[in-house]
Amino acid sequence: MPSEKPIEAPFEDGLGEALRRTGETFAPPDRAALVDAGLARGRRRVARRRAAVVTGSALALAAVGIGGAYGGGLLGGKQGGDRHGETSVAAPDPAPTGPAPSVDADLVAILAGLLPAGELKNPTTNTSEIPGFRSVRGVFDDGKGDAEISVGLTRADGLQADQQVACPDKVFTAYDDCVESELADGSRLMVFQGYEYPDRREDTKNWRAVLHTSDGFLIDASEYNAPAEKGAEISRADPPLNPAQLQALVTSDDWRGPLNELPAARPPAGGGFGDSADPDGAGIRKTLSSLLPAGLRVRGEGGQEGFAYLVVDDGKGRSYVQINVQPDMWDVVGELFPGATELPDGTLLKTSKNAGEKGVDGIKMWTADTIRPDGLRVVVSAFNAADQKSPATRENPALTMKQLTAIATSEKWLTRP
Template identity: 50%
Template sequence: MPQNEGTQHDGAPRERFEEELGAVLRSTGDGFAVDDRRELVAGGLQRGRRRLVRRRLAVTGGVLALAAVGIGGVYGGSLLGPAGQATTTTVAAPPQPGHANGTGTRTDAPTGKEPFAQPQIPAKDIAAVLKAHTPAGQWQFDDLEGRGQAVTGVYDDGHGKAGVSVGLYRAGGTAESGTGQVTCPDKNFVPFDSCTSERLPGGDRLMVLQGYEYADKREETKDWRAVLLTKDGLIVDASEYNAAAEKGAEISRENPPFSPAQLKALVTAEAWRPLLRQLPEPPKPPKGPGRSPSVPSAAAVQATLRSLLPRGATVTSHGGGDGHGYVVVDDGKGASMVGVDVQPTAGSVVAELFSGSGVVTLPDGTKVKSTQELGEKGGEGVVRWNVDTLSPKGFRVIVSAYNSGTQYEAATRAEPALTMEQLKAIALSPKWRKLPLK
């Protein structure tokens, strides 16, 4: 399946996804104070990339979970594509000729009204530390004249070219803001060969992941990654591939060039500390209507979902995070993943998604949108059944079910374990509105 993450088999579902993405992003922006929106866009474009987005998107197919893109500050700007990036260098993908970020100059020129100074670390300084803490080899970098937060290069040790990138970021207001970046992902959504997460002496945290660029492995591009989260909430994020680029390049070697131990040594090098200190302080969290929306806890969501499952659905695994959760059930006919995403304050713009044919309005004004479509993560024969609900007051619940235990593996059964009516009953349950919010 040659399409990118977030695409569907037939084109139409992709259009729906992009429509929903735009609406959710606009809705999320409505929750921030006007003075904070420039920082939101600039910061979001410069941080994290797509990797952590996948962890949220996989839960219910990538609709409501995208509200987190603008909230946490650790989700990636790659959703907007190279032309929308705010810095001259990116974390994982090299600038493309003709794009705004390939000129060596800032595309977000200062206006004098920025809420805080944008990081302007010389790219050559980041590259110098990268070269000094990796084995000897030939390097080619995209642009060492620019300034930003990251560099991307191609490394060749004589055994095949490999794309390598390093980015420096601030996780958020505290070190706890970045714990998701150093937590091993759920294998139900992100396949990997090995992952370790540890707390280092002194309080820093480290994750080393040996995974893949594509969840369905439609291309055998390996993505090995190490992320250091300092006790002060600063991040060093390094990725390497067994191809000359993250996407679109032929496999050039069996594995990426640096071992997990070498990746660890790279991101924990003391030489990063002076550069990390150049990152600006985060803005103070907004008050009143500008604060981040509250959601129910991960434990509450998972417990509620399990309580609403029909009889005979045996839970074999479960997981999720604040505001969302999933279970894998088996009724004796094969594994089936069921996910839920809860957004107590969806925002008025999200209502645009509940217009047109196929939307049913209940007597109390709640709108229900039901869809049955092919899965979006590449698993052979996987289908996704989805019920999306929105109350008149903006309380939104999405429930999805798949005919497989994961989205990227082949179908285990002809249809999901739950019917559309059962999914609808779960989504409309009053239990969701009674959950305490964090």
């Protein structure tokens, strides 16, 4: 089936909140919990579970963001934190159990030392039960307005590292600027200037720099023009560090010590759709294209791990079609598939016809959601518009519910093309 260059639809998506809930609609309700949950396949699996209850958006809508989406950063959560593993190194808890680990103090000292003149207030660090991940965050005060700044460190083992340093697809994420580059040592860098809320309901800016080092580490820095990622009033026009300063922050050799101390992550399991063997969703996209009814032309396409989308046209208007393929989901079947129809092979099926998730009047979203006895979940949705933010282009989606069900239940998802 012929395919044209993906269209750059002029709309914004929440991210993924994947990824970060991999847009806002498929992003997890607790961004902090998502971060604590994951960087290796096991962590991505937790992210899928927390995202799974929302079925209409990409599993992880942004290609960047370790365990999260654009605008979410690596760290998530509220300053001062109450989530597992986060400890304050600025002030002890009311009943402290002992001093913070030296590596945490080291991270705070490194971040403070790399920032311009000013004060790093209320620094906290994250040491989760997941090996191979460390982070530090604080509120930076340079006299021009408090701004949250965070840095996360992880090994790139099992991650789609190239996606972490690739500018996002504009079909999902609107931003002011994004630049990718390769450094002299072979490391790859992405510097992103966007927003915490892609729908701009608040003007909180999120600027990020992500470095994939040539020896297999990821350094992810995020900053905001407010003292907190969410729920805080804007304190300044822009985040405190300009793009050059963000680049200098993530490329500093000062991070080398903490990086080298990170334990190696276990390699992800392979073999099925949705794992790192299909990092850009090409296999899913190919299978989805092969299952389209006759008469549909592909006008745009894209995807990433576990997710793909097509913009199709049957001559009656463009229609956005998206699919998520998630292995090992049976442990949440009770939460995702209450009242589902059981098919002869044991697959559970739920269908729905709802309004679009982005608040655009007239948008229809038709969904077929399935899970097989081995835990493979395939959920496919079609819309009566070329994307989720633009006005409807047609009365109904280009695919009927019967056709969506046929796609979701196809045996083709059992083998990779």
